[in-house]
Amino acid sequence: MFALADCNNFFASCERVFRPELQGKPVIVLSNNDGCAVARSNEAKALGIRMGDPFFKIRDIVEKNDVAVFSGNMALYGDMSQRVRWVLEDFAPAIEVYSIDEAFLDLRGMKDIDFDAYAKKISAECWRLTSIPVSVGIAPSKTLAKIASKLCKQYPKLRGGCYMHRPQDIEKVLRRFPIEDVWGIGRRTAAKLHSMGVRTAWDYTQLPEYSVRKIFALPGLRTWRELRGEPCIEFEDGFEAKQSICVSRSFSREVVEVGELVEQIANFASTMAEKLRRQKSLVSEMAVFAYTNRFKDNEPQTYGNSLVHFPQPVSDQRTIVSGAVAAAQELFRQGYGYKKAGVVATHLIPESDLVHSLFEDTSVAEREQRLTSALDAINGTFGRGAVKLAVQGSGRIKSSSERQSPHYTTLWSDIPKVSVK
């Protein structure tokens, strides 16, 4: 059996932990620069606020209904996520952290357990120890466990835990479960399935195996099998290096000067290079982009994109930052107000797979590597940004996050105060 533990409305729930008076009230959390709603409590969902709604479009609803609005506070959410993880680790021999608010538990080999009670107990312990509501679904495959956890959210009487295993129960649930909501079914696959008359997860399981294989290849077949209760998606409890790394931000104001755009992109590239080194990867291709504000449709728009190839894969600071700087200078166009920019490392290889070419002068690469190691060591001791490249200028444009809650759990100065009378 596998369990999926999914924190309900995670960011909004984190905000409520230290503001208990907001229980039962509508709460939303906004993305970078207070752009869009990225988390909503159930009460906010009931008001019709949708995921990704731009803040300026929902301002009326917010004011009329006294919705509590927060800027994102990733330090708080990351820390609360870690706390939930610690609770979950006591319940299974292995856990796979799937995202900041979801983790799979490997329950294979656990026998003579009342899994329904177990699911409810996991949820209750998470609530008792962290005050985060968590939905726990247990089922024979990871895909079914995901569906079971969604049921907990629909039916409060399940008390946060749902064990779904009897074939007749699974059939009943799948018959009502939209195919586009199944884990692993993308938007395009869903559209194709709709055109074939497949509406629910159950319809999908009734397709013959050979046509699933023919039309949707291996990933589609895996989902088909998983829905039929046959586990075939690997459990990954180890550390897995990311296949691509993106660092991007929207700016709190428009950037109109080439120098300033270059400075910002140099900072993104620097962070990206640090991330590469942390996971011991090298990059051979990266993309640099900068966009204007798509919400201002009366102003000229541009979406600049530029690719950088490194003949020899790298992770050192200077090569990556100077590649990004050159690309930024190339894509910049005068007369536009840039609102968002970023860098993405798209082609990664593990450090250990590097093969030097015969004609390469490795002494240059070695010198850059030594310089980078020195930078990392100094910044590791004195804090990020203690030493940086001149092109990074005075650093990033501060994002606006006026409605951010305190860093209750990660900064001594923000620790909650309690007065006892």
Ligand SMILES: [Mg+2]
């Ligand atoms: Mg969630």
